Every structure is written in C-alpha cells, then in structure tokens.
Amino acid sequence: xxxxxxxxxxxxxxxxxxxxxxxxxxxxxxxxxxxxxxxxxxxxxxxxxxxxxxxxxxxxxxxxxxxxxxxxxxxxxxxxxxxxxxxxxxxxxxxxxxxxxxxxxxxxxxxxxxxxxxxxxxxxxxxxxxxxxxxxxxxxxxxxxxxxxxxxxxxxxxxxxxxxxxxxxxxxxxxxxxxxxxx
Amino acid sequence: xxxxxxxxxxxxxxxxxxxxxxxxxxxxxxxxxxxxxxxxxxxxxxxxxxxxxxxxxxxxxxxxxxxxxxxxxxxxxxxxxxxxxxxxxxxxxxxxxxxxxxxxxxxxxxx
Numbered sequence: 001x002x003x004x005x006x007x008x009x010x011x012x013x014x015x016x017x018x019x020x021x022x023x024x025x026x027x028x029x030x031x032x033x034x035x036x037x038x039x040x041x042x043x044x045x046x047x048x049x050x051x052x053x054x055x056x057x058x059x060x061x062x063x064x065x066x067x068x069x070x071x072x073x074x075x076x077x078x079x080x081x082x083x084x085x086x087x088x089x090x091x092x093x094x095x096x097x098x099x100x101x102x103x104x105x106x107x108x109x110x111x112x113x114x115x116x117x118x119x120x121x122x123x124x125x126x127x128x129x130x131x132x133x134x135x136x137x138x139x140x141x142x143x144x145x146x147x148x149x150x151x152x153x154x155x156x157x158x159x160x161x162x163x164x165x166x167x168x169x170x171x172x173x174x175x176x177x178x179x180x181x182x183x
Numbered sequence: 184x185x186x187x188x189x190x191x192x193x194x195x196x197x198x199x200x201x202x203x204x205x206x207x208x209x210x211x212x213x214x215x216x217x218x219x220x221x222x223x224x225x226x227x228x229x230x231x232x233x234x235x236x237x238x239x240x241x242x243x244x245x246x247x248x249x250x251x252x253x254x255x256x257x258x259x260x261x262x263x264x265x266x267x268x269x270x271x272x273x274x275x276x277x278x279x280x281x282x283x284x285x286x287x288x289x290x291x292x293x294x
Contacts, residue, residue, distance in 0.1 A: 025217040027210060034209060039200035056205050063209055067216045110197045122196050144190065145198050172186045175193075183192060
C-alpha cells in the first residue's frame with residue numbers, strides 16, 4: 001500500500017510539472033503526454049467515431065487544446081480521455097445528421113504479427129465492436145484494452161460506476177453473440 | 184452467463200496506436216500554436232503599454248494647460264524633467280512612450 005501511495009504521489013507530482021511546462025509552451029511536455037496517452041486517446045476516439053481520419057482529428061484537437069487553454073492536470077489520462085470522448089461524440093452527432101456510416105468495422109487491433117486464424121478472429125472482433133451501440137462500445141474498449149476500472153470509466157463517460165458496469169456486461173454479451181465462440 | 188474466458192481472449196489481441204506520422208503532425212501544429220500565442224501575448228502587452236503611455240501624454244498635456252509645474256508633471260507621468268516650461272513634460276512623456284514601444288519592438292526583433 002505504501003509503495004502504491006508513493007507511486008501515486010510521484011505521478012501527481014509529475015503531472016503537475018507537465019501542466020506547468022505546458023502552460024509555459026514547452027513542446028517537450030506535450031510530446032511526453034502524447035507518448036504516454038496518445039494511444040489510449042486515439043483508441044477511444046476510434047471506438048466512438050469508427051473512422052481513422054476522424055479519430056486522428058480528435059486526437060490532434062485534444063492535445064492542441066491543452067496548449068491553447070493550459071490547465072492543471074491532476075489526472076492527465078482521465079482528462080485526456082474525457083476530452084477525447086466529448087469531441088468524438090460531437091463528431092458522431094454531426095455525422096448522424098448526414099445519416100452515414102450506419103455500420104462500420106473498427107480498425108482497433110494490430111493483426112500484423114498474427115497467424116491467419118487469429119487475424120481472422122481479430123477482424124471478426126473489429127466488425128462486431130463496430131456493431132455495438134456507442135455507449136457499450138466505449139466502455140468495452142476502455143475496460144478491455146485500456147484496463148480501466150468501472151469507477152474510472154464512469155468519470156470519463158459521465159455516468160456512475162453501476163451504469164458503466166452494466167453497459168459493459170451488455171456489450172460483452174452482445175459481442176460474444178456476434179462473434180460466437182469460434183475466435 | 185460467464186464471459187471471463189471470452190474477455191481474456193479479447194485481451195490477447197494487441198491494439199493499434201495512431202499513425203506514426205500523427206505525432207509529427209501534432210508537434211508541427213503545436214509549434215505554430217505556441218508561436219501564435221506568443222505573438223498574441225506580445226500584442227496585448229504592447230497595446231497595454233501604448234494605452235498607458237497615451238494616457239500619460241494626455242495627462243501631461245492637461246496638467247500643462249492647467250499650469251502644473253514641470254517637476255510635478257514629470258513625477259506623474261514617469262518622464263524626466265527636461266526644461267522649466269510646459270511643453271517639456273509633454274515631450275518627456277512622448278519620449279517615454281516612444282522608448283517603451285521601441286523596447287518592445289526590440290524584444291520582438293522587429294526593429
């Protein structure tokens with residue numbers, strides 16, 4: 001427990017240092033944050049918008065916003081993921097008015113080093129993920145691929161932990177139904 | 184229904200990150216954003232000083248018309264006492280304004 005508290009204190013201290021450096025316009029601070037959290041931000045955006053170019057736009061805007069409006073980042077990951085979700089949902093809303101992208105595979109998994117059977121399974125998962133409702137999709141991705149707790153997810157998606165857990169359970173059940181046990 | 188095995192299977196797959204070039208694109212845009220911010224800050228500072236100096240000139244002129252002594256005008260406007268007549272304090276305030284703006288231009292590298 002004491003080691004965990006020390007690690008947490010160090011992380012908070014480091015996050016504050018990064019905030020101060022960002023406020024002073026140090027690009028190395030932005031690069032450090034990007035290297036640590038860019039992947040998670042991109043994946044959450046992708047899970048919501050489903051299109052890679054849109055996900056990259058969200059990623060860029062989230063990090064640039066940090067430079068435009070410096071803020072105290074006590075928990076950079078939570079802040080960045082919440083900001084990414086907000087922007088991605090807004091992209092989705094604009095797109096819905098154009099009535100496109102009804103069903104789309106999400107290119108979330110890296111299948112470069114996989115054998116053909118696993119690569120096929122990865123494609124099945126990506127396709128099934130794309131068919132989940134967005135509320136379930138984001139929770140499943142944050143839980144399975146970013147390893148977040150339901151309490152952490154709840155703060156990011158602006159709900160409570162029970163609802164996050166319930167969305168996750170429904171999402172996993174639906175995913176399993178879509179993919180089957182063949183993966 | 185128990186999904187633990189299924190969840191573990193999902194976790195076995197590695198995820199992709201953003202395209203490699205995205206990092207470079209971000210840092211280039213960030214560099215432009217920082218430069219823009221500095222120019223905006225510099226403009227705001229220059230405007231603030233210019234307004235303060237203009238106020239000082241106006242004050243000096245007003246005080247001169249009202250026959251306040253040059254030393255008093257100089258003290259109020261922050262300018263030096265150049266000569267014992269009304270126009271000198273105005274000139275001093277204007278000189279002070281020009282000096283501040285020139286100093287800012289020099290900082291910015293525009294002189």
